[in-house]
Amino acid sequence: MEASMMDSVMTASREFFHLPLEEKKKCSNLIDGKHFQVEGYGNDQVRTQDQRLDWSDRLHLRVEPEGGRNLAHWPTHPKSFRDNLHEYALKCKRIKSDILRAMAKILKLDEDCLVNQFNSNAPTFARFNHFPPCPRPDLVLGIKPHADFPALTVLLMDKDVAGLQYLRDGTWYNVPAACDHTLLINIGLTMEVTISEPPIMTNGIFRGPMHRVVTNADKERISVAMFYGVDPEQEIGPIAHLLSEEQSAQYRKMKAKDLLVLHHEHYAGGRGPRIADALKI
Numbered sequence: 209m210e211a212s213m214m215d216s217v218m219t220a221s222r223e224f225f226h227l228p229l230e231e232k233k234k235c236s237n238l239i240d241g242k243h244f245q246v247e248g249y250g251n252d253q254v255r256t257q258d259q260r261l262d263w264s265d266r267l268h269l270r271v272e273p274e275g276g277r278n279l280a281h282w283p284t285h286p287k288s289f290r291d292n293l294h295e296y297a298l299k300c301k302r303i304k305s306d307i308l309r310a311m312a313k314i315l316k317l318d319e320d321c322l323v324n325q326f327n328s329n330a331p332t333f334a335r336f337n338h339f340p341p342c343p344r345p346d347l348v349l350g351i352k353p354h355a356d357f358p359a360l361t362v363l364l365m366d367k368d369v370a371g372l373q374y375l376r377d378g379t380w381y382n383v384p385a386a387c388d389h390t391l392l393i394n395i396g397l398t399m400e401v402t403i404s405e406p407p408i409m410t411n412g413i414f415r416g417p418m419h420r421v422v423t424n425a426d427k428e429r430i431s432v433a434m435f436y437g438v439d440p441e442q443e444i445g446p447i448a449h450l451l452s453e454e455q456s457a458q459y460r461k462m463k464a465k466d467l468l469v470l471h472h473e474h475y476a477g478g479r480g481p482r483i484a485d486a487l488k489i
């Protein structure tokens with residue numbers, strides 16, 4: 209993808225988050241100021257009194273299927289925002305398909321086997337994250353530890369400010385700022401459950417990794433995640449031709465939408481174990 213495209217998306221995002229609150233609230237994720245909905249501008253859904261909230265503002269938009277876009281939530285300021293997001297989504301979709309084909313190759317599956325898991329109802333969400341400077345970075349996280357739920361994430365990160373960290377063997381590792389216009393690809397839990405089979409799991413390939421975002425006392429940070437999910441009505445579980453007598457299913461089957469409910473319960477509650485672990489047979 210051209211660096212200029214990534215810069216435009218970042219600039220439009222920054223301009224949006226710098227708008228007065230009243231303007232941003234026109235895209236609010238709260239109906240009548242109180243009922244939370246998935247799309248729109250705002251913060252975490254507050255589910256419990258003792259829930260730990262993230263130090264971030266976000267704008268969450270359904271981008272695909274195109275017919276399912278809810279333009280009421282799409283900013284009209286800056287003026288370039290909508291066109292930019294449309295163009296960016298087209299480019300990311302191509303990248304997503306290329307990655308899925310490469311993954312299928314590694315798994316020795318048909319080239320289009322993973323691409324075909326995404327039917328015309330498969331949702332793509334764009335999440336714009338804004339992490340303002342935080343006076344107590346020692347106390348608050350920008351996003352608490354989680355593994356992305358959808359199958360695949362294409363992440364555009366701030367060029368100047370780092371903050372993303374990945375957990376490996378009990379240690380959090382920093383991801384440097386994306387000064388060279390790289391996109392980061394994340395495997396999500398849906399993909400892990402969809403494609404897992406014992407050799408993959410034991411080798412630790414294609415797991416949805418745990419990550420978090422730390423806050424920064426001096427600088428704001430912005431990131432834009434494109435989340436690729438499968439049709440909520442689709443039953444997900446290990447792909448049949450990855451299984452054999454020696455390689456039995458490691459996860460129980462479940463509709464994507466039911467898995468999402470479980471995931472939200474885990475994530476909002478700040479519970480440690482990854483939801484994929486809870487699904488193990």
Ligand SMILES: O=C(O)CCC(=O)C(=O)O
Binds near residue numbers: 335365421431433
């Ligand atoms: O801000 C980042 O770099 C990561 C954001 C993230 O993990 C997410 O939106 O799920």
Ligand SMILES: [Fe+2]
Binds near residue numbers: 354355356419
């Ligand atoms: Fe994430």
